[in-house]
Amino acid sequence: MTEANPVVLVVDDEVQIRRFLRAGLELDGFSVQDAETGADAVRCATLTPPDLVILDLGLPDMDGSEVLERLRAWSNVPIIVLSVRSNETEKVRLLESGADDYVVKPFGMAELLARAHAALRRHVRVSTGEPVVKVGPLSIDLAARIVTINGARVMLTPKEYRLLQLLAQHAGNVVTHQFLLKEVWGSPHLHDTHYLRIFVRKLRQKIEVDPTQPRILLTELGVGYRLVAPEGAVAAAK
């Protein structure tokens, strides 16, 4: 993105997966390092701090979530987890313990790149303090707390805005129910997912062209919500 190619650390014990990931990521302008084991990954990340980590959960030496915790102990590098299907509880747990997003195996390169770029952009946005998140016709100015669609101001209630703000801060990446509930309604409502359903419905009615077929605020079943990737990330992913 900036001067040098961003460095991505790929952690997977399967050589074939590493090979295609390397090819796909290099094709997309990343410079790739890889690690076969959790210990390797931690060592590698310490020696040359990467800009992004792609972490497979089924490692031979330690649990993927342990690698995640070890990395998170000292680094806020974006981490995308490669998970297996039909284990929503695990996905949520990994997201809660610091993963930025996940991709379910098997996956297409475009999907992985979209997640990766979204996580990278968020990282850049946080460090540069860039205030405006643009998603299609929707623009969210996090500094001025102004939401517009095609330039027209959208009036949101404080809770609706808070919800959209959290999603915008993670634009392109999934945000768990629990995180949203805790941030908007507080810890006692951690399991009241219906609060979210109701507010998301209201929010969609204000920001989506067709609320029954949302294009901006997407549902990740059993996990949470995702604001689609902002411009730039989408282009890179295609």
Next chain:
Amino acid sequence: MVGMDRVRRELRGSVLALAMVAVATVVVYALTQSLEVRRGSAVYLLPVLLAGWHLGLIPALVAAVAGVLWSGYFFFSPYYSFYLARPNEIVNLLLFMVVAVVTSHLANSMKGQKELAQRREKEVGDLYAFSRRLAAASSAADIYLAIEQHLASLVQRKVVLFGAASDRDTKAEHGALSQRVRDAIAEVQTGRTLATIVDDGAGDIWLVRRVSQKNADFGVIAIDLGSVPPDAIEEVRKRVDDVLSDAAATLERLDVARALNDAKMRSETELLREALIGSVSHELRTPLASILGAATVLSKSPAVAKDERLTSLAGVVRDEAERLNSEIQNLLDATRISREQIRPRQEWIEPQDIVNAALERRRRRLSGHHVSLDMDSNLPFIYVDAVLVEQAFGQIVDNAAKYSPPGSPITVAAKRNGRDIVLSVRDEGAGLTAQESKQLGERFFRGARHATTTSGSGLGLWIAKAFVSANGGKIEAASAGADQGTTVSIHLPFATPASQPEVDADD
């Protein structure tokens, strides 16, 4: 020893009784002096009653005799002599003695009853707690723990269970026992004897027996009785027998024996199956992930991207890898269903979210069809496992795409119908004959018309049905006949509007 105790107790009682008689004498003396009461012999009843009530028969008799003699000595002529001259003194004496006997007897039986009642109450309480635990026990281990704790509270000593196929590790406890007790346990375990009593060499008596006299599978129990006298062993043993016969009956009734055996067998087959599923899912999917990922990288690489034929080939690799993956997923799901391992994680969800997710995931597969959506806005929320319902609905969408010609329309709808939310997929494809309608959704059923032309395992709709019914819904299929198109719908109850979730006013 017991006899000596008793003599000592009676002596102490008698001394106390005499003391009370002395007090009574003082009282009677005071009464006769101050109030001019002539004869205070009735006062002597008090020590008799008290002694009878609290101290027992002998002290009461002592009190009776002493009272009569004392009153004769002090208050009747000839004064200061124990000579009982008058008939009423004889009557008094007899009366006092009768009172002594009756009171002490009454007191004794009252005390006995009270103790019995208290003991019964405790026993009943314990038994009740025990049977409640037995009833609540969901595994053999629970039952054994209940037996162990109940017996431990009964004998107030250590109780150890062995050899029951419970999942508890008793090795450590076994090691802590003395050699003699361990030998006894081994003897009972091998069936040479059903029960035995053994001295552990350190002064404690152990009762070692089978939990059930009839069934060796239930294991062996060893109970530390402490340093009990030989005649008390029999009593404890009887009580232990009672408890264990109840417990054994419960174990029999719950058919734990068979369950234990089954569990052993099952855990082996289960392990095998799990290993198989694990390796299938890992060994097949890992290469698939590489194939699919590599195909998507290839299609984007400059050399391939500029050649349309190569791009489409990369697309074929990807599509087929995806199809293979969904077949593997079906096999895994089918195994999961057979093992009755579907536990829906229900939550409130917007019905459209499920439809949208299912369509999004199949965007590529549906790209050859003209998909139109017909969804009501503001549908009630439903309380389901969204992931399972999405998989079921996706399966139906897949079928529609599979059994209808390319380019034909597919209509996806989400509607409210009475108390149901209906998610439906209508295609204009192969339709269903009456016979096919009947068999649709049976495991491995595939219509004979398509068996050779369209691939599939016949598991999809069966899985979908299982997932939907796990969420309290049902799947229906309707078709006007062969080649007349099919409408398959998922019906999910949303209960009453009153049960819809609500949130207090915003902010």
